[in-house]
Amino acid sequence: QVQLIESGGGLVQVGDSLSLSCAASGDIFTNYAMGWFRQAPGKEREFIGVVSRPGDATRYGDDFEGRVTISRDNAKNTASLQMNSLKAEDTAVYYCAATTFVIAVSPGNYEYWGRGTQVTVSP
Numbered sequence: 643q644v645q646l647i648e649s650g651g652g653l654v655q656v657g658d659s660l661s662l663s664c665a666a667s668g669d670i671f672t673n674y675a676m677g678w679f680r681q682a683p684g685k686e687r688e689f690i691g692v693v694s695r696p697g698d699a700t701r702y703g704d705d706f707e708g709r710v711t712i713s714r715d716n717a718k719n720t721a722s723l724q725m726n727s728l729k730a731e732d733t734a735v736y737y738c739a740a741t742t743f744v745i746a747v748s749p750g751n752y753e754y755w756g757r758g759t760q761v762t763v764s765p
Contacts (some may be wrong), residue, residue, distance in 0.1 A: 643653075644669045644740045644755035646665070647664070647665045648662060648759040649662070650652065650662040651736060651759030651760050651763070652760075653762045654728055654762070655728070655763070656728060656730060656763055656764065656765050657727060657728060658663050658734075659724065659725065659726045660723070660726075661724050662725075663722050664676065664722070664738030664756060665719065666720065671697050671716055672696070672716050672746060673695070674684065674754075675694050675740070675745055675746065676692065676693050676714055676721035676739070676741075677690075677692035677693075677738070677747075678690040678710075678723045678738055678739075679737045679739060679749060680733075680735065680736045680749060681737070681758075682733060682734040687737070688703065688734075690706050690710055690723065690725075690736075690745065691710055691712040691723070692712065694744065696716070697715075698715045699745065700712050701745050701747065702719045703747070709724065709725060709727055712726040721738055728763045729763060730765055731763075733762050733763045735760050736759050737755055737756055737757075737758045738755075739756070740752060740755075
């Protein structure tokens with residue numbers, strides 16, 4: 643099993659940048675590709691992006707391409723999300739998740755989830 647803990651959320655301003663971190667423990671970190679999702683009130687969980695096990699490949703959701711960078715540090719068992727030019731619509735709970743798939747975009751393909759971290763973007 644993998645335990646995931648997100649950090650870095652909070653209140654930010656429109657136009658700011660956001661940096662989130664996900665710390666993993668338990669199983670071997672490099673057994674998993676690491677994804678980021680978000681969920682706003684009343685909406686479905688939305689795929690942001692995923693980074694491959696060695697960290698040499700990424701895939702982003704269409705709405706995030708060019709605005710988000712996802713990376714990982716396998717020596718520190720952490721994954722990171724950087725989002726620029728924040729908008730009020732980016733307000734959501736942000737989750738990191740682990741999958742044994744090479745790359746996965748569907749939440750159903752992720753075996754382990756963190757509890758999430760709230761990000762609120764203030765106008």
